[in-house]
Amino acid sequence: MTYQSLTSYFSFLTAYLSQLGRIFWHEYWEHVSRRGYLIFTFGFPLFIVGLPSAAGGIIGLAIYFALPTTDLRPLGVVDQAALLVSSDEQATLHEQGILITTRDDIPIIFFRSIQEAAAALNMGYIQAYYHLAPDYWTTGEATLTYHQSPNEMTRLFFTRWVNSALKRDISEDILHRLTSGPHFAHKDLVGQSRDFSMVNIMQGFIVYMIIYFVRLIGTSFTANYMFDSIANEADDRTIEILITSVSPLQFLLGKLFGLLAVGFTQLAMWGGLAVILLQLVGQAIELDLLSSIVHWPYLSVLFSMLLGAYIMDHILAAALGLLKVSGGAGMQLFSMMNMVSGFGLIYATYFIPRNPHTMLAIASSIFPLTSPMVLMIRLVVSEVPTWQIILAQLLLWLTNLLAIFFLFRLLKSNLVAYKPPFILRTWLWSKLLSLPYTRLKQLWSMRRGI
Amino acid sequence: MNNSPPVIIKNLRKTFGPKIAVSQVSFEVRSGEVFGLLGPNGAGKTTTIRMLLDIFKPDAGTIEVLGGSMTSARRDRIGYMPEERGLYPYMKVLDCLIYLGSLKGLSRAEAKQRALSYLEKLELLDQQKVKIETLSRGMTQKVQVIAAVLHQPDLLIIDEPFANLDPVNTQLVRQIIFELRAQIGTSIIMTSHQLNLVEAMCDRIALIHHGEVVLQGTVAEVRRQFATNVIHLHGLGQLPTQLPFVSHIESRTASDWYLTIEPGTDPHLILQVILDRATFTINRFEVSMPTLDEIFVQVVRS
Numbered sequence: 175m176t177y178q179s180l181t182s183y184f185s186f187l188t189a190y191l192s193q194l195g196r197i198f199w200h201e202y203w204e205h206v207s208r209r210g211y212l213i214f215t216f217g218f219p220l221f222i223v224g225l226p227s228a229a230g231g232i233i234g235l236a237i238y239f240a241l242p243t244t245d246l247r248p249l250g251v252v253d254q255a256a257l258l259v260s261s262d263e264q265a266t267l268h269e270q271g272i273l274i275t276t277r278d279d280i281p282i283i284f285f286r287s288i289q290e291a292a293a294a295l296n297m298g299y300i301q302a303y304y305h306l307a308p309d310y311w312t313t314g315e316a317t318l319t320y321h322q323s324p325n326e327m328t329r330l331f332f333t334r335w336v337n338s339a340l341k342r343d344i345s346e347d348i349l350h351r352l353t354s355g356p357h358f359a360h361k362d363l364v365g366q367s368r369d370f371s372m373v374n375i376m377q378g379f380i381v382y383m384i385i386y387f388v389r390l391i392g393t394s395f396t397a398n399y400m401f402d403s404i405a406n407e408a409d410d411r412t413i414e415i416l417i418t419s420v421s422p423l424q425f426l427l428g429k430l431f432g433l434l435a436v437g438f439t440q441l442a443m444w445g446g447l448a449v450i451l452l453q454l455v456g457q458a459i460e461l462d463l464l465s466s467i468v469h470w471p472y473l474s475v476l477f478s479m480l481l482g483a484y485i486m487d488h489i490l491a492a493a494l495g496l497l498k499v500s501g502g503a504g505m506q507l508f509s510m511m512n513m514v515s516g517f518g519l520i521y522a523t524y525f526i527p528r529n530p531h532t533m534l535a536i537a538s539s540i541f542p543l544t545s546p547m548v549l550m551i552r553l554v555v556s557e558v559p560t561w562q563i564i565l566a567q568l569l570l571w572l573t574n575l576l577a578i579f580f581l582f583r584l585l586k587s588n589l590v591a592y593k594p595p596f597i598l599r600t601w602l603w604s605k606l607l608s609l610p611y612t613r614l615k616q617l618w619s620m621r622r623g624i
Numbered sequence: 625m626n627n628s629p630p631v632i633i634k635n636l637r638k639t640f641g642p643k644i645a646v647s648q649v650s651f652e653v654r655s656g657e658v659f660g661l662l663g664p665n666g667a668g669k670t671t672t673i674r675m676l677l678d679i680f681k682p683d684a685g686t687i688e689v690l691g692g693s694m695t696s697a698r699r700d701r702i703g704y705m706p707e708e709r710g711l712y713p714y715m716k717v718l719d720c721l722i723y724l725g726s727l728k729g730l731s732r733a734e735a736k737q738r739a740l741s742y743l744e745k746l747e748l749l750d751q752q753k754v755k756i757e758t759l760s761r762g763m764t765q766k767v768q769v770i771a772a773v774l775h776q777p778d779l780l781i782i783d784e785p786f787a788n789l790d791p792v793n794t795q796l797v798r799q800i801i802f803e804l805r806a807q808i809g810t811s812i813i814m815t816s817h818q819l820n821l822v823e824a825m826c827d828r829i830a831l832i833h834h835g836e837v838v839l840q841g842t843v844a845e846v847r848r849q850f851a852t853n854v855i856h857l858h859g860l861g862q863l864p865t866q867l868p869f870v871s872h873i874e875s876r877t878a879s880d881w882y883l884t885i886e887p888g889t890d891p892h893l894i895l896q897v898i899l900d901r902a903t904f905t906i907n908r909f910e911v912s913m914p915t916l917d918e919i920f921v922q923v924v925r926s
Contacts, residue, residue: 411709418704419727
């Protein structure tokens with residue numbers, strides 16, 4: 175290649191990219207600077223966080239005002255079952271003359287009998303008393319006696335006290351087993367499976383929900399920009415002006431990337447706010463929520479699959495726009511896509527964790543339309559061979575490239591050649607019903623002629 | 625320097641399913657001329673223009689634009705104004721013009737400067753920050769014209785440029801088009817149903833009917849081709865009731881006479897006869913030719 179041809183190739187490339195950049199920027203800026211976009215981008219997180227917070231606050235206040243005021247008088251306990259304090263300790267307390275103890279800042283008075291407790295209640299020394307009868311261990315029943323019911327917090331405190339007393343003599347290990355359930359190790363003959371637990375299922379579910387909602391947001395909001403933009407430009411003939419200035423491929427790529435960037439801006443805004451929220455919540459509960467996400471080994475695969483799926487949704491939206499499907503029908507198709515993703519939730523979160531290496535699971539984690547969901551779940555709950563991870567990504571991105579190529583063909587043939595809008599009824603008639611109808615009509619005419 | 629005509633179209637054919645949109649269309653547009661592409665609605669004018677612009681490919685035939693087939697560099701030297709719309713309705717006038725100009729290779733600053741200059745010429749300066757969707761049809765049409773000429777193209781293709789314009793604005797747009805031709809020698813292809821304007825503006829025309837070119841040449845040639853055997857005389861005096869080689873004499877006003885001459889007769893011979901008689905002072909002598917409107921109707925109806 176000579177220096178001159180190299181230079182001319184370079185200048186062509188520069189001009190090509192420069193025009194592409196102009197279309198990209200135009201699409202991006204025209205959308206992100208619209209009032210509706212700004213309101214939605216900033217309003218949506220406020221709506222998601224603010225509304226539940228406001229609702230929670232209102233409900234909390236309502237409960238607070240509905241509850242009886244906190245009674246500062248002691249709570250009486252007649253523990254004849256020796257559940258909370260052993261009989262010996264109770265005897266010691268009484269011998270020492272110390273009848274009052276405190277627990278969680280609530281003063282407690284232990285009484286020997288119901289009569290003593292009732293007298294104290296009648297004289298107003300205590301707000302109420304609990305009675306744990308000697309047969310509590312067999313009946314599990316306790317009584318609460320009062321003139322005016324103690325508030326919810328006091329009742330909750332006593333329930334927790336009883337629960338912790340019941341667990342007192344059980345070892346930590348047994349308690350842990352009781353709460354976390356059995357831990358199954360799924361091992362197949364080739365040793366591909368991983369340990370399977372509720373933790374893995376929960377991780378898988380969370381990963382699925384992240385992908386599902388990112389796609390839901392993508393298809394519901396940002397992919398619609400693509401659909402509207404292409405359909406409107408086809409309608410107002412702006413596209414005709416543009417493709418006499420740039421090539422159809424430049425037009426398509428500029429628009430696709432520009433509108434993808436519009437969607438990413440929105441997602442970045444919401445993602446950024448989610449990170450800030452996680453950080454704030456993490457600080458409040460003294461737990462580093464972000465480090466577990468950032469150091470997750472499959473984060474890069476998740477990003478790659480999410481991006482691939484996101485682009486695929488946009489290409490589909492552009493294709494629908496090019497086919498000039500009316501706005502309503504386009505929305506219905508998007509809703510159908512989301513519904514299918516929703517049905518996939520059951521398969522992806524219930525069956526795959528239990529059987530992560532079936533043929534169906536492997537195939538659906540490689541097939542581009544399902545791989546973003548299924549592969550990620552399999553990665554969480556099992557050891558997925560590297561070749562499957564690579565193949566799934568290759569196929570997803572290759573599909574996107576092919577889809578762009580077909581989109582380009584669609585632009586040339588459908589939009590530029592001014593085909594009439596696609597109407598399913600007309601298409602069905604021309605492809606399936608027209609010929610048999612004509613034949614039948616001919617036969618009928620011949621029969622009548624005879 | 626390449627002296628070949630900016631547009632050479634040969635034997636163009638395009639079908640849409642069973643419908644033949646364009647068949648055997650051939651014409652040339654010469655450097656610096658205004659070429660009128662005429663025809664009734666649905667004749668194939670816009671299809672021809674779209675093939676010329678490489679919006680879609682012909683089924684057969686060849687197109688040479690600005691010295692060859694369409695490339696990105698040649699695309700930048702063409703200005704196009706479609707028959708209707710073609711602008712972003714939600715954009716402000718100036719922003720839209722700057723964007724469209726930048727796609728044609730102008731820098732932002734240059735596009736802005738030129739856009740403002742054209743907006744001033746077309747009396748739209750006040751509307752520069754107004755959204756296009758709020759403009760009247762005539763104003764939108766003028767913005768479309770600016771978008772097509774902003775980058776000073778070597779070839780300008782304008783589809784019905786005067787469709788929504790009043791006489792004053794028609795005059796302004798005409799000025800813009802002729803200025804462009806005078807300044808940089810732009811060749812112009814225009815379609816219009818306002819044939820009086822075509823007659824006044826175009827150097828040559830082609831009439832397309834049912835997808836075929838049925839008439840082509842300079843406006844004078846075409847009119848001569850359809851010239852009738854009627855002579856129009858304007859002057860003072862009295863003509864005799866009979867003249868040699870004249871089959872009918874009609875006086876429409878005191879000074880306007882129409883003489884129907886016998887087929888094959890040279891009009892100069894009639895002029896000489898009248899001068900010899902010396903009973904009529906001739907102020908104007910012309911072979912009566914039909915207007916483009918009349919030719920159009922005649923061709924389309926036949």
